[in-house]
Amino acid sequence: MQSFGEVQSMASNIFSAYASVAASMMLFRSLAHDVIPEPLKSYIISAFTRIFSYFFAPLSTQITMVVDENTGMTRNQIYESAEIYLHTKINPNTKRFKVSKNPKKKSISLSMEKDEVVTDTYNNIELTWQFVLEVPENSKNSFQSEKRYFELSFDKQHRETVLNEYLHFIMQKAKELREKDRNVKLYTRDCPYSDSDDDDGGRNVSGVWGSVNLDHPVTFEKLAMNPQLKEQIIDDLDRFVRRKEYYKKVGKAWKRGYLLYGPPGTGKSSLIAAMANYLKFDIYDLELTSLYSNAELKRTLLSTANRSIIVIEDIDCNAPMLNRDVEPEPSDNKLTLSGLLNFMDGLWSNCGDERIIIFTTNHKEKIDPALLRPGRMDMHIHMSYCTPAGFDVLALNYLAIHDHPRLFPEIKDLIQEVQVTPAEIAEHLMRNENAEPALEGVVDLLKRKKAEANEENINKKAKAGIEVKGEAKKEAKMEKIVKSLKSFRKNSRRGKSKRM
């Protein structure tokens, strides 16, 4: 009889033999890949793999899942996700891999070459992915007949974890990667064409919206605005996106409304682009003046996708049109902006997810007070004239500088004294590639603005002075009239009493 120690050592010998053969198998595959000429390669590799499996599979604790490219006529979602996810697992030790670039995607993508193996670790489980491409002997030139699949191998004790967790994990990761690499689109109703690529879940955009890639490079870092306000907006967006379950629980449409207000050129449109780039949400630019009926509005809104931002710019200019009857009959069917919000709530509480609606205006004081009531727009965001902190952001953006010993202090002092928009400063910073002349240009602009403001003040005061004088003159005149009236009355009373 063999002792327990002997059995253990025999088992460990067998396993180490297996491990070394398994390693040799990997090595063989990789060598075969480099050395054996193409017509024989797949044949030899597959014969060798079969022999290996025959002798050693019974000893192995490894199992292999085959992830086919297609399931019947449709693509296999696990395959698609693995393809994307495994890009990130291609490391410097990977000897061969494919590179490609799709014009509609932003980055170069890497993918596995035939027979290449990559490894992954999930919760301390070691996993091996191999990409297999089978080209049938008799139809080498037919692209259709190639068979692609991944072989996912791991220790069989982790079967449940892999099935119930790991595969979901890679699908989620792939979704995030896809989102990251996706171009944000700008939809408008009058766009003559659409460059829709489109992984938009069967949404029908035809005839209603046309789109172009947004290609607006602005991000939150590049926005010159109050840093606390910026933080607040980012936090608000993050909270909104994570709260799907919460919105469902309280029975509200998963929607958030922002009102952006401030003078022209303070970055309202830029902030919208930054939000879209941050969330990877498409933008729908809705011109209300182009809508002639509630039915059209409903159709337009229904043809927007989830995870999107609907923008209605310059609502004070849209307001007169909003107060007219959108549909001639019935006459009480008026569409106001707050009515529009209610309408959207109703529409999206059933079918819309992750919707953001943004109104912009240059004149908050001109808009319908009903819209400013709490609960209408969730956040009112004031985009202000440029501040010293805002200038720092712009200088870094446009000139890549953090400081200038002489000109930064001068500019920041002047900025506190005048009203200048980030757009005006940006425009001057762009006029010269060299920092110093560009900054001098900004100083000139600010000095000119200061002089203009002073002149305006003087004029205002002078005008006010004339008005004061005019008022005094008027008062004196009135006094004279009153006096003469009084004396006239006195005299006439005296005349009467004499006559009596």
Ligand SMILES: Nc1ncnc2c1ncn2[C@@H]1O[C@H](COP(=O)(O)OP(=O)(O)OP(=O)(O)O)[C@@H](O)[C@H]1O
């Ligand atoms: N806060 C800002 N931060 C960075 N750049 C800005 C900012 N504001 C304006 N700019 C620059 O000025 C340009 C015009 O700004 P933008 O169109 O965002 O202003 P706006 O507030 O939407 O103006 P309007 O009220 O006229 O629509 C932008 O493309 C950008 O280059």
Ligand SMILES: [Mg+2]
């Ligand atoms: Mg704008």
